Amino acid sequence: WLTQDQRQQSAIVVGGYGSDVRGMHVVMQHDQAIYIGDEAKLLWQETQALIIVCRHRNTAIEYIKNHHPLIDVILLDDGLQNRNTMFHRALLIEKVTQNQHIIPCGPYRNHFDDIGHLLDLSLGYTSTSHHSDQRPYFKLERHLIGFRDANGQCHPSSYFVGKTVHAVAGIGNPGQFFAMLRSLKINVIEHIYPDHGHYQQHLFAFDDDLAIITTTKDAVKMPFQAENIWVAQLVVTLPSVLTQHLSQWLDG
Secondary structure (H helix, E strand, O other): OHHHOOOOOEEEEEOOOOOOOOOEEEOOOOOOHHHHOHHHHHHHHHHOOEEEEEOOHHHHHHHHHHHOOOOOEEEEOOHHHOOOOOOOOOEEEOOOOOOOOEOOOOOEOOOHHHHHHHOOEEEEOOOOOOOOOOOOEEEOEEEEEEEEOOOOOEEEOOOOOOOEEEEEEOOOOHHHHHHHHHOOOOEEEEEEOOOOOOOOHHHHOOOOOOOEEEOHHHHOOOOOOOOOEEEEEEEEEOOHHHHHHHHHHHHO
16 A cells, blocks of 8 residues: 555565575566565565665665655565664554464564564454554455466456365465465365475476466466466455554655
């Protein structure tokens, strides 16, 4: 939403986890996910914004200020990992998992108790926040609206009802993706790969002609074409009260 707001120009800085970038790199259209990382590739594909891959956020911020003076807003992905970075606002997207530990024992990068005092608001997919602080919380709505085939054509979410498919996911919570497919009455054969890992074509050489459904994040890591690979199309809806809140930030 912020990158599409016509009142300002935005840039995004990502740490490049899983990438081969050393130092700093400005993402270009031809860059492959194996080099810049799947998150940077997906963000560029979805926004066409200025994307900077750099582990040192301050270095990227200074580059943007010096070389792209028309940029109004700089978005830091996982920005709270760098506590020495000065920022104006902090948003947390809450993820609910059974394992509440931090890396490497769990999925979280920080304990909430360590960062809660830095936050302005939090977002999530449940009705209420899972933390007991008084900061504003907004519920997001997430819907699977269809499937994109190898030719780029989008088919409705009912396309695979009653059919058996291979579901491939190398993301933080693959079970959530599989459950979403099953909620559409799709019979799922699960294939889980490491998050941020690299794909090779032989990993998808299954002994049948069933369709293979994957996520957009996984799709950007596939430097090959296959007629039977389909990409699930997700849409996240922001509540109007949240967009009003963000607009007030921008206007302020």
